[in-house]
Amino acid sequence: MAIKSRRYEEAKLEASTNLELYWWVFMRISGVVLVFLLIGHMWMNAILTDLNTINYDYVAKRLSQTTWKLYDLLILALGLLHGANGLRYVLDDWIRDPMKRFWTKAVLYSLIAFLFLLGSLSLLNHDFGVK
Amino acid sequence: MQVTLKILRFDPQKDQRPHWETYQVEAEPWDRVLDLLHKVKWDQDGTLAFRRSCGHGICGSDAMLINGKNRLACKTLVKDLGSVITVEPIRGLPVEKDLIVDMEPFFAAYRAVKPYLINDEPPPQRERLQSPEERERFDQGTKCILCASCTTSCPVFWVNGTYIGPAAIVQAHRFLFDSRDRGKRERFKALGSGSGVWRCRTAYNCTEACPREIPVTQLIEEVKRAILMDRF
Numbered sequence: 010m011a012i013k014s015r016r017y018e019e020a021k022l023e024a025s026t027n028l029e030l031y032w033w034v035f036m037r038i039s040g041v042v043l044v045f046l047l048i049g050h051m052w053m054n055a056i057l058t059d060l061n062t063i064n065y066d067y068v069a070k071r072l073s074q075t076t077w078k079l080y081d082l083l084i085l086a087l088g089l090l091h092g093a094n095g096l097r098y099v100l101d102d103w104i105r106d107p108m109k110r111f112w113t114k115a116v117l118y119s120l121i122a123f124l125f126l127l128g129s130l131s132l133l134n135h136d137f138g139v140k
Numbered sequence: 141m142q143v144t145l146k147i148l149r150f151d152p153q154k155d156q157r158p159h160w161e162t163y164q165v166e167a168e169p170w171d172r173v174l175d176l177l178h179k180v181k182w183d184q185d186g187t188l189a190f191r192r193s194c195g196h197g198i199c200g201s202d203a204m205l206i207n208g209k210n211r212l213a214c215k216t217l218v219k220d221l222g223s224v225i226t227v228e229p230i231r232g233l234p235v236e237k238d239l240i241v242d243m244e245p246f247f248a249a250y251r252a253v254k255p256y257l258i259n260d261e262p263p264p265q266r267e268r269l270q271s272p273e274e275r276e277r278f279d280q281g282t283k284c285i286l287c288a289s290c291t292t293s294c295p296v297f298w299v300n301g302t303y304i305g306p307a308a309i310v311q312a313h314r315f316l317f318d319s320r321d322r323g324k325r326e327r328f329k330a331l332g333s334g335s336g337v338w339r340c341r342t343a344y345n346c347t348e349a350c351p352r353e354i355p356v357t358q359l360i361e362e363v364k365r366a367i368l369m370d371r372f
Contacts, residue, residue, distance in 0.1 A: 029338040030371055033364075102341065105299055 069137035169219035190239035200287030210349035230292035253312035258323025281314030290346035306346035
Protein backbone atom coordinates (compact mmCIF):
# COMPACT_ATOMS: atom_id res chain seq x y z
CA MET A 10 0.00 0.00 0.00
CA ALA A 11 1.35 3.37 -0.98
CA ILE A 12 1.84 5.97 1.70
CA LYS A 13 -0.57 8.76 0.96
CA SER A 14 -0.36 11.07 3.96
CA ARG A 15 1.62 14.18 3.22
CA ARG A 16 1.62 15.86 6.59
CA TYR A 17 2.13 14.89 10.20
CA GLU A 18 -1.52 15.54 11.11
CA GLU A 19 -2.68 13.25 8.34
CA ALA A 20 -0.20 10.55 9.28
CA LYS A 21 -1.45 10.76 12.85
CA LEU A 22 -5.04 10.44 11.69
CA GLU A 23 -4.18 7.34 9.69
CA ALA A 24 -1.93 5.60 12.21
CA SER A 25 -3.87 3.50 14.61
CA THR A 26 -4.09 0.65 17.04
CA ASN A 27 -7.21 -1.14 18.18
CA LEU A 28 -6.77 0.08 21.75
CA GLU A 29 -9.82 2.34 21.73
CA LEU A 30 -11.95 -0.49 20.37
CA TYR A 31 -10.83 -2.75 23.23
CA TRP A 32 -11.60 -0.04 25.80
CA TRP A 33 -15.02 0.46 24.21
CA VAL A 34 -15.76 -3.26 24.46
CA PHE A 35 -14.34 -3.38 28.00
CA MET A 36 -16.67 -0.58 29.09
CA ARG A 37 -19.72 -2.50 27.90
CA ILE A 38 -18.71 -5.83 29.40
CA SER A 39 -17.40 -4.47 32.70
CA GLY A 40 -20.54 -2.35 33.03
CA VAL A 41 -22.82 -5.36 32.76
CA VAL A 42 -20.61 -7.53 35.00
CA LEU A 43 -20.43 -4.77 37.63
CA VAL A 44 -24.22 -4.50 37.77
CA PHE A 45 -24.49 -8.17 38.76
CA LEU A 46 -21.48 -8.11 41.08
CA LEU A 47 -22.86 -5.09 42.93
CA ILE A 48 -26.42 -6.41 43.08
CA GLY A 49 -24.94 -9.62 44.49
CA HIS A 50 -22.88 -7.66 46.98
CA MET A 51 -25.87 -5.68 48.21
CA TRP A 52 -28.10 -8.73 48.21
CA MET A 53 -25.75 -10.68 50.43
CA ASN A 54 -24.83 -7.85 52.79
CA ALA A 55 -28.03 -5.86 53.08
CA ILE A 56 -30.90 -8.22 52.35
CA LEU A 57 -29.77 -11.74 53.30
CA THR A 58 -28.05 -10.38 56.38
CA ASP A 59 -29.39 -7.69 58.65
CA LEU A 60 -27.30 -4.58 58.05
CA ASN A 61 -27.19 -3.89 61.79
CA THR A 62 -25.47 -7.17 62.54
CA ILE A 63 -22.54 -6.42 60.27
CA ASN A 64 -19.46 -5.71 62.35
CA TYR A 65 -15.72 -6.23 62.14
CA ASP A 66 -15.97 -9.95 62.92
CA TYR A 67 -18.47 -10.53 60.14
CA VAL A 68 -16.32 -8.73 57.57
CA ALA A 69 -13.12 -10.32 58.81
CA LYS A 70 -14.63 -13.79 58.56
CA ARG A 71 -15.89 -13.17 55.05
CA LEU A 72 -12.67 -11.65 53.80
CA SER A 73 -10.56 -14.49 55.14
CA GLN A 74 -12.16 -16.71 52.49
CA THR A 75 -10.50 -16.76 49.08
CA THR A 76 -13.82 -16.68 47.20
CA TRP A 77 -14.89 -13.40 48.78
CA LYS A 78 -11.42 -11.96 48.41
CA LEU A 79 -11.64 -12.63 44.67
CA TYR A 80 -15.23 -11.38 44.47
CA ASP A 81 -14.32 -8.10 46.13
CA LEU A 82 -11.09 -7.80 44.19
CA LEU A 83 -13.08 -8.12 40.97
CA ILE A 84 -15.46 -5.36 42.06
CA LEU A 85 -12.47 -3.22 43.02
CA ALA A 86 -10.57 -3.74 39.76
CA LEU A 87 -13.52 -3.47 37.40
CA GLY A 88 -15.02 -0.51 39.27
CA LEU A 89 -11.76 1.43 39.25
CA LEU A 90 -10.94 0.66 35.61
CA HIS A 91 -14.47 1.34 34.40
CA GLY A 92 -14.66 4.56 36.37
CA ALA A 93 -11.18 5.72 35.40
CA ASN A 94 -11.79 5.11 31.71
CA GLY A 95 -15.13 6.90 31.92
CA LEU A 96 -13.37 9.85 33.53
CA ARG A 97 -10.72 9.72 30.80
CA TYR A 98 -13.50 10.09 28.22
CA VAL A 99 -14.93 13.04 30.16
CA LEU A 100 -11.52 14.74 30.46
CA ASP A 101 -10.84 14.23 26.75
CA ASP A 102 -14.17 15.86 26.01
CA TRP A 103 -13.92 18.80 28.37
CA ILE A 104 -10.31 19.93 28.86
CA ARG A 105 -9.18 21.93 25.85
CA ASP A 106 -5.63 22.77 26.90
CA PRO A 107 -3.26 19.83 26.11
CA MET A 108 -0.98 20.48 29.09
CA LYS A 109 -3.88 20.74 31.54
CA ARG A 110 -5.35 17.58 30.06
CA PHE A 111 -2.06 15.74 30.45
CA TRP A 112 -1.62 16.70 34.09
CA THR A 113 -5.24 16.07 35.06
CA LYS A 114 -4.95 12.60 33.56
CA ALA A 115 -1.63 12.03 35.34
CA VAL A 116 -3.30 12.87 38.68
CA LEU A 117 -6.31 10.67 37.84
CA TYR A 118 -4.20 7.64 36.91
CA SER A 119 -2.00 8.02 40.00
CA LEU A 120 -5.08 8.23 42.20
CA ILE A 121 -6.57 5.10 40.60
CA ALA A 122 -3.29 3.20 41.00
CA PHE A 123 -3.09 4.30 44.65
CA LEU A 124 -6.70 3.27 45.35
CA PHE A 125 -6.14 -0.11 43.71
CA LEU A 126 -2.97 -0.66 45.73
CA LEU A 127 -4.70 0.32 48.97
CA GLY A 128 -7.77 -1.80 48.22
CA SER A 129 -5.87 -4.89 47.19
CA LEU A 130 -3.46 -4.56 50.12
CA SER A 131 -6.29 -4.59 52.62
CA LEU A 132 -8.02 -7.40 50.76
CA LEU A 133 -5.06 -9.69 50.21
CA ASN A 134 -2.38 -8.80 52.72
CA HIS A 135 -4.29 -7.86 55.85
CA ASP A 136 -4.37 -10.47 58.59
CA PHE A 137 -7.94 -10.42 59.87
CA GLY A 138 -6.99 -12.60 62.78
CA VAL A 139 -9.55 -15.29 62.00
CA LYS A 140 -8.25 -18.79 62.59
CA MET B 141 -40.79 42.95 6.47
CA GLN B 142 -37.92 44.54 8.38
CA VAL B 143 -35.28 42.10 9.60
CA THR B 144 -32.59 42.77 12.18
CA LEU B 145 -29.54 40.85 11.03
CA LYS B 146 -26.77 40.36 13.59
CA ILE B 147 -23.52 39.10 12.14
CA LEU B 148 -20.46 38.01 14.10
CA ARG B 149 -17.68 39.80 12.25
CA PHE B 150 -13.93 39.48 12.39
CA ASP B 151 -11.28 41.23 10.37
CA PRO B 152 -7.84 39.70 11.11
CA GLN B 153 -6.12 42.95 10.08
CA LYS B 154 -8.04 45.11 12.55
CA ASP B 155 -9.76 43.03 15.23
CA GLN B 156 -8.39 41.22 18.25
CA ARG B 157 -11.55 39.17 18.57
CA PRO B 158 -14.88 38.76 16.75
CA HIS B 159 -17.61 41.31 17.46
CA TRP B 160 -21.31 41.64 16.62
CA GLU B 161 -22.58 44.07 14.03
CA THR B 162 -26.26 44.77 13.42
CA TYR B 163 -27.87 45.55 10.09
CA GLN B 164 -31.45 46.50 9.24
CA VAL B 165 -32.55 44.76 6.07
CA GLU B 166 -35.79 44.92 4.13
CA ALA B 167 -36.77 41.34 3.29
CA GLU B 168 -39.57 39.18 1.99
CA PRO B 169 -40.62 36.23 4.19
CA TRP B 170 -39.54 33.81 1.46
CA ASP B 171 -36.09 35.36 1.13
CA ARG B 172 -33.19 33.14 2.10
CA VAL B 173 -30.57 34.13 4.67
CA LEU B 174 -28.14 34.16 1.76
CA ASP B 175 -30.25 36.90 0.14
CA LEU B 176 -29.99 38.97 3.32
CA LEU B 177 -26.22 38.57 3.36
CA HIS B 178 -26.14 39.69 -0.28
CA LYS B 179 -28.23 42.74 0.57
CA VAL B 180 -25.78 43.69 3.31
CA LYS B 181 -22.72 43.07 1.16
CA TRP B 182 -24.07 44.76 -1.98
CA ASP B 183 -25.91 47.72 -0.46
CA GLN B 184 -24.58 48.40 3.04
CA ASP B 185 -21.11 47.07 3.75
CA GLY B 186 -18.96 45.60 0.98
CA THR B 187 -16.34 44.34 3.41
CA LEU B 188 -18.59 41.52 4.66
CA ALA B 189 -16.95 38.21 3.74
CA PHE B 190 -18.75 34.90 3.35
CA ARG B 191 -18.48 31.87 1.14
CA ARG B 192 -21.11 30.80 -1.35
CA SER B 193 -21.14 29.26 -4.77
CA CYS B 194 -24.24 27.60 -6.21
CA GLY B 195 -26.79 29.09 -3.85
CA HIS B 196 -29.02 26.02 -4.17
CA GLY B 197 -27.92 23.68 -1.40
CA ILE B 198 -25.61 21.52 -3.50
CA CYS B 199 -22.10 22.97 -3.31
CA GLY B 200 -21.97 23.07 0.49
CA SER B 201 -20.13 26.41 0.68
CA ASP B 202 -22.41 28.50 2.88
CA ALA B 203 -22.83 26.50 6.08
CA MET B 204 -23.22 28.96 8.96
CA LEU B 205 -24.46 29.08 12.51
CA ILE B 206 -27.86 30.71 11.97
CA ASN B 207 -29.93 31.45 15.08
CA GLY B 208 -27.76 28.98 17.02
CA LYS B 209 -28.06 26.08 14.56
CA ASN B 210 -25.77 25.00 11.75
CA ARG B 211 -27.59 25.41 8.44
CA LEU B 212 -27.00 26.39 4.85
CA ALA B 213 -27.74 30.08 4.31
CA CYS B 214 -29.14 29.24 0.87
CA LYS B 215 -31.68 26.76 2.24
CA THR B 216 -32.91 28.73 5.25
CA LEU B 217 -35.89 31.02 4.75
CA VAL B 218 -36.54 34.21 6.70
CA LYS B 219 -40.12 33.13 7.48
CA ASP B 220 -38.80 30.19 9.49
CA LEU B 221 -36.54 32.40 11.62
CA GLY B 222 -38.48 35.52 12.57
CA SER B 223 -37.43 39.15 12.42
CA VAL B 224 -34.21 38.85 14.43
CA ILE B 225 -31.59 36.66 12.80
CA THR B 226 -28.08 35.96 14.10
CA VAL B 227 -25.36 34.63 11.83
CA GLU B 228 -22.00 33.30 13.05
CA PRO B 229 -19.23 31.28 11.40
CA ILE B 230 -19.38 27.51 11.96
CA ARG B 231 -17.53 26.52 15.13
CA GLY B 232 -14.37 24.54 15.79
CA LEU B 233 -12.43 25.74 12.75
CA PRO B 234 -10.16 28.82 12.71
CA VAL B 235 -11.98 31.92 11.45
CA GLU B 236 -10.19 33.63 8.56
CA LYS B 237 -12.54 36.56 8.06
CA ASP B 238 -16.16 37.18 9.10
CA LEU B 239 -18.05 34.01 8.14
CA ILE B 240 -15.17 32.32 6.34
CA VAL B 241 -13.32 29.56 8.21
CA ASP B 242 -10.21 27.58 7.36
CA MET B 243 -11.59 24.23 6.15
CA GLU B 244 -8.19 22.52 5.96
CA PRO B 245 -8.52 20.44 9.18
CA PHE B 246 -11.91 19.29 7.95
CA PHE B 247 -10.51 18.12 4.62
CA ALA B 248 -7.46 16.52 6.27
CA ALA B 249 -9.89 14.27 8.16
CA TYR B 250 -11.76 13.67 4.90
CA ARG B 251 -8.57 12.56 3.14
CA ALA B 252 -7.61 10.32 6.08
CA VAL B 253 -10.54 7.95 5.47
CA LYS B 254 -9.53 7.57 1.80
CA PRO B 255 -12.83 8.62 0.23
CA TYR B 256 -12.44 6.79 -3.06
CA LEU B 257 -13.04 3.25 -4.30
CA ILE B 258 -10.24 0.88 -3.32
CA ASN B 259 -10.21 -2.40 -5.21
CA ASP B 260 -7.03 -4.07 -6.46
CA GLU B 261 -8.79 -7.02 -8.07
CA PRO B 262 -8.48 -7.12 -11.87
CA PRO B 263 -11.46 -5.24 -13.32
CA PRO B 264 -14.09 -7.39 -15.04
CA GLN B 265 -14.77 -7.23 -18.78
CA ARG B 266 -17.45 -4.60 -18.32
CA GLU B 267 -18.37 -2.72 -15.13
CA ARG B 268 -18.36 -4.01 -11.54
CA LEU B 269 -21.98 -5.01 -11.14
CA GLN B 270 -24.04 -4.20 -8.09
CA SER B 271 -27.62 -5.10 -7.21
CA PRO B 272 -30.11 -2.33 -6.34
CA GLU B 273 -30.10 -3.61 -2.74
CA GLU B 274 -26.31 -3.36 -2.55
CA ARG B 275 -26.50 0.18 -3.93
CA GLU B 276 -29.22 1.08 -1.43
CA ARG B 277 -26.99 0.00 1.48
CA PHE B 278 -24.76 3.10 1.25
CA ASP B 279 -27.25 5.50 -0.30
CA GLN B 280 -27.45 7.87 2.68
CA GLY B 281 -23.73 8.65 2.62
CA THR B 282 -23.80 9.62 -1.06
CA LYS B 283 -26.03 12.60 -0.23
CA CYS B 284 -23.22 14.37 1.67
CA ILE B 285 -22.13 17.69 0.17
CA LEU B 286 -19.17 18.23 2.55
CA CYS B 287 -20.58 21.48 3.95
CA ALA B 288 -19.13 20.70 7.43
CA SER B 289 -22.41 21.49 9.20
CA CYS B 290 -22.28 18.17 11.05
CA THR B 291 -18.61 18.18 12.00
CA THR B 292 -18.70 21.78 13.26
CA SER B 293 -21.85 21.14 15.30
CA CYS B 294 -20.18 18.28 17.18
CA PRO B 295 -19.20 19.15 20.77
CA VAL B 296 -16.39 16.59 20.70
CA PHE B 297 -14.95 18.25 17.60
CA TRP B 298 -15.02 21.65 19.30
CA VAL B 299 -12.85 20.53 22.19
CA ASN B 300 -9.47 20.05 20.61
CA GLY B 301 -10.08 19.34 16.96
CA THR B 302 -8.44 15.92 17.03
CA TYR B 303 -11.73 14.10 16.44
CA ILE B 304 -12.02 13.00 12.82
CA GLY B 305 -15.61 14.26 12.78
CA PRO B 306 -18.98 13.02 11.54
CA ALA B 307 -18.52 14.11 7.90
CA ALA B 308 -15.39 12.01 7.41
CA ILE B 309 -17.13 9.03 9.02
CA VAL B 310 -20.14 9.45 6.70
CA GLN B 311 -17.75 9.47 3.74
CA ALA B 312 -16.04 6.35 5.05
CA HIS B 313 -19.44 4.70 5.50
CA ARG B 314 -20.24 5.37 1.85
CA PHE B 315 -17.28 3.19 0.79
CA LEU B 316 -17.23 0.68 3.67
CA PHE B 317 -20.72 -0.50 2.79
CA ASP B 318 -20.12 -0.47 -0.97
CA SER B 319 -20.05 -4.10 -2.22
CA ARG B 320 -17.36 -3.20 -4.79
CA ASP B 321 -14.92 -1.76 -2.26
CA ARG B 322 -12.02 -3.69 -0.70
CA GLY B 323 -10.38 -0.91 1.30
CA LYS B 324 -11.98 -1.71 4.67
CA ARG B 325 -8.77 -2.29 6.63
CA GLU B 326 -7.08 0.82 5.27
CA ARG B 327 -10.01 2.98 6.30
CA PHE B 328 -10.28 1.32 9.70
CA LYS B 329 -6.82 2.67 10.53
CA ALA B 330 -8.12 6.23 10.59
CA LEU B 331 -11.55 5.31 11.94
CA GLY B 332 -10.40 3.04 14.76
CA SER B 333 -7.71 5.31 16.17
CA GLY B 334 -8.01 7.44 19.30
CA SER B 335 -9.31 10.28 17.15
CA GLY B 336 -11.74 8.06 15.25
CA VAL B 337 -15.29 6.78 15.73
CA TRP B 338 -14.82 5.84 19.39
CA ARG B 339 -14.80 9.52 20.33
CA CYS B 340 -18.42 9.84 19.20
CA ARG B 341 -20.68 10.33 22.24
CA THR B 342 -23.91 10.20 20.22
CA ALA B 343 -24.90 13.78 20.99
CA TYR B 344 -26.97 13.76 17.77
CA ASN B 345 -26.01 17.38 16.93
CA CYS B 346 -24.71 16.17 13.57
CA THR B 347 -27.99 14.51 12.64
CA GLU B 348 -29.90 17.68 13.51
CA ALA B 349 -27.48 19.89 11.62
CA CYS B 350 -27.32 17.94 8.35
CA PRO B 351 -29.01 19.95 5.59
CA ARG B 352 -29.27 16.78 3.49
CA GLU B 353 -31.13 14.87 6.20
CA ILE B 354 -28.53 12.12 6.46
CA PRO B 355 -29.00 10.11 9.69
CA VAL B 356 -25.36 10.87 10.56
CA THR B 357 -25.28 9.42 14.07
CA GLN B 358 -26.81 6.17 12.84
CA LEU B 359 -24.14 5.86 10.15
CA ILE B 360 -21.43 6.46 12.76
CA GLU B 361 -22.88 3.67 14.89
CA GLU B 362 -22.89 1.37 11.86
CA VAL B 363 -19.21 2.09 11.29
CA LYS B 364 -18.48 1.33 14.97
CA ARG B 365 -20.29 -1.97 14.59
CA ALA B 366 -18.39 -2.77 11.37
CA ILE B 367 -15.06 -2.25 13.14
CA LEU B 368 -16.25 -4.37 16.07
CA MET B 369 -17.42 -7.21 13.82
CA ASP B 370 -14.20 -7.08 11.85
CA ARG B 371 -12.17 -7.57 15.01
CA PHE B 372 -14.22 -10.13 16.93
